[in-house]
Amino acid sequence: MSNVLAIAAFDFRSAWRNGSAWWLLAFAVAMLAWGFLHRIDSFTDGIEQRAAMADAPGVGEVIVAPHLANAAWILLLLAPLVTLRSIGEEHRRGTLDALHAAGVRPIAVVIGKWLGATGLLCVVCAMALAMAASLAAGGPFDSGRLLAGALGLSLFAAALSAIGVAASAVFRQPAIAAAGAYAVEFFLWLVDAPARARGVTDGLINFLALPTHLGPFLRGVVDAGAAIWLATLAIAMLAIAWRRVVWLKARG
Amino acid sequence: MSVAPPSPALLAENLARSFGGIAAVRDVRLSLERGRVLGLLGVNGAGKTTTLKLLAGLLAPDRGRVLVQGRDVARDPVAQRELVAYAAETPALHRDATPREALHLAARLRGLRGAAIRPAISRALARCDLEAVADRLIGKLSRGQQQRVGLAQALVHAPALVLLDEPTAGLDPVQAAATRDWISGLREHAAVIVSTHLLGDVRACCDEVAVLHRGAIAFSGALDQWIADDSMELRLDREVDAEFFAPIAPRRIEAGETGHHWWLSLDAPQVAGISRHAASQGIGVTLLRPREDTLERRFVDLVAGRAGSAAATDPAMHP
Numbered sequence A: 001m002s003n004v005l006a007i008a009a010f011d012f013r014s015a016w017r018n019g020s021a022w023w024l025l026a027f028a029v030a031m032l033a034w035g036f037l038h039r040i041d042s043f044t045d046g047i048e049q050r051a052a053m054a055d056a057p058g059v060g061e062v063i064v065a066p067h068l069a070n071a072a073w074i075l076l077l078l079a080p081l082v083t084l085r086s087i088g089e090e091h092r093r094g095t096l097d098a099l100h101a102a103g104v105r106p107i108a109v110v111i112g113k114w115l116g117a118t119g120l121l122c123v124v125c126a127m128a129l130a131m132a133a134s135l136a137a138g139g140p141f142d143s144g145r146l147l148a149g150a151l152g153l154s155l156f157a158a159a160l161s162a163i164g165v166a167a168s169a170v171f172r173q174p175a176i177a178a179a180g181a182y183a184v185e186f187f188l189w190l191v192d193a194p195a196r197a198r199g200v201t202d203g204l205i206n207f208l209a210l211p212t213h214l215g216p217f218l219r220g221v222v223d224a225g226a227a228i229w230l231a232t233l234a235i236a237m238l239a240i241a242w243r244r245v246v247w248l249k250a251r252g
Numbered sequence B: 001m002s003v004a005p006p007s008p009a010l011l012a013e014n015l016a017r018s019f020g021g022i023a024a025v026r027d028v029r030l031s032l033e034r035g036r037v038l039g040l041l042g043v044n045g046a047g048k049t050t051t052l053k054l055l056a057g058l059l060a061p062d063r064g065r066v067l068v069q070g071r072d073v074a075r076d077p078v079a080q081r082e083l084v085a086y087a088a089e090t091p092a093l094h095r096d097a098t099p100r101e102a103l104h105l106a107a108r109l110r111g112l113r114g115a116a117i118r119p120a121i122s123r124a125l126a127r128c129d130l131e132a133v134a135d136r137l138i139g140k141l142s143r144g145q146q147q148r149v150g151l152a153q154a155l156v157h158a159p160a161l162v163l164l165d166e167p168t169a170g171l172d173p174v175q176a177a178a179t180r181d182w183i184s185g186l187r188e189h190a191a192v193i194v195s196t197h198l199l200g201d202v203r204a205c206c207d208e209v210a211v212l213h214r215g216a217i218a219f220s221g222a223l224d225q226w227i228a229d230d231s232m233e234l235r236l237d238r239e240v241d242a243e244f245f246a247p248i249a250p251r252r253i254e255a256g257e258t259g260h261h262w263w264l265s266l267d268a269p270q271v272a273g274i275s276r277h278a279a280s281q282g283i284g285v286t287l288l289r290p291r292e293d294t295l296e297r298r299f300v301d302l303v304a305g306r307a308g309s310a311a312a313t314d315p316a317m318h319p
Helices: A002-017 A020-045 A047-051 A059-083 A088-093 A095-101 A106-138 A143-170 A174-190 A193-197 A204-208 A210-218 A224-251 B048-056 B077-083 B099-109 B114-127 B143-155 B173-186 B199-205 B223-227 B268-280 B294-313
Strands: B010-019 B022-032 B037-041 B063-068 B084-087 B161-165 B191-196 B208-213 B216-222 B231-236 B252-255 B261-265 B285-290
Touching (some): A002 B099, A020 A059, A106 A143, A106 A224, A143 A174, B010 B048, B022 B048, B037 B048, B099 B114
Parallel strands (some): B037 B191
Antiparallel strands (some): B010 B022, B231 B285, B252 B261
16 A cells, blocks of 8 residues: 555656656536536526526535536546546556566556546646635535535546556557547547537436436535446446556566 | 564565466576675566566465565565565656655555654665755656656665666766766665676676576576686786796687787686786786686577577477
């Protein structure tokens, strides 16, 4: 366990030290803030209309849910960039061999890399959640919805970084690893789009899609089934990465 | 009550490893005591790096085993972590970290904890002469400094067996000489294996030599044993002729550029006798040492001889 934490901490610090984390965070905050302020603007513009409605949507529906959905999109864009070097690059520069020579097991390498990347993505989640939480200063606020969103985004980030780590384990070239991760992510994001366009929302194809399992959390519902689906996706991807690192080690 | 003799620092038994049906290493046997430096010699592709990786526990052998202080490193990750250090030919470095940060990670991965980490890092920095650049990014260091960071990472936990793959490759002569001195100093703490095809490395810092040829050990033994019965270079403070050596009866006498300078093939007792003979004639011996190119000639003879015998017996080489 201590090897896992040592690798995760080193990778996490390394991303800040080489500046990549700062650039990614700056991009994420700019995108989040732009969308967030735009939604506040829309919300204040529609206050009078909503006052006339019996069951008017509140801050949670108009601002928080779309804001967290926006954060999910940004995670989708950033995850492959965070993970593109995680294992392929280690292999290319020989540091993977150095980890093996230090007696670190392949599973510890994979989980350490995954935790480091997930930690970075969770910083983005924290920024998004902090923006949403600032609404509490302005009036009634559903903190339960925010907590459910926090859990959902964290699980989503964990699954995305596992996809990225698996892609990085399979492809040595960072650009190809990122492209592979994007391909898997967007496939899982859009796989049920044609079905939904036909009005099908509860078919098997919908079950395979990422938004099906992220949606409940963004609506403030902690869905155990969705949590298990996201965790299973992460575990499956980490298992692919682990098998690949075992193979790389055996091949020398 | 009898006490079992202590295990050697390294005992490799019948190591074999193939890749895709091609034998990279065949029946390699090595034994090395603490305080000794072994040069693993071989031409490119002889199997040196594969052998080192097997010894480091980085590759699992198809057959055989590697015991370090009696513990099997392929089956015991704790033994591998605590007892073995491996530095690859190209240093495995995180270029965006500083040497201190890289050593911190290496120390943690090697099982050091808490208060033990900082002194271990300081010792490794001092031993590899990296204190002045400890907080600069590794990517900005010279190749020699980067090589030393790689070595410091391998040594941060005071291992019992140090495996160095081509440690002077790509270094300038000054850096290479410093690295050889440093390797010689390692024998105080560990058993050391240096894989190289540079005979100068072996001559400068090794006590023992093992020659790998086509994945098998072609020779293994003490370095001076390997070259002991070969030519010696002799310089005298007076000119003499070949008759002077008649009482010693060398197997071969070869004149140098003047009567001061000779090449002689001597057995070990004759080496001691030559100085006594010269002294009895009132002549001083100013130099008596193994011929500088002895190692090269031995190595080439051995590898060429093996290649010749393989060609004679390998039907694939006689279409």
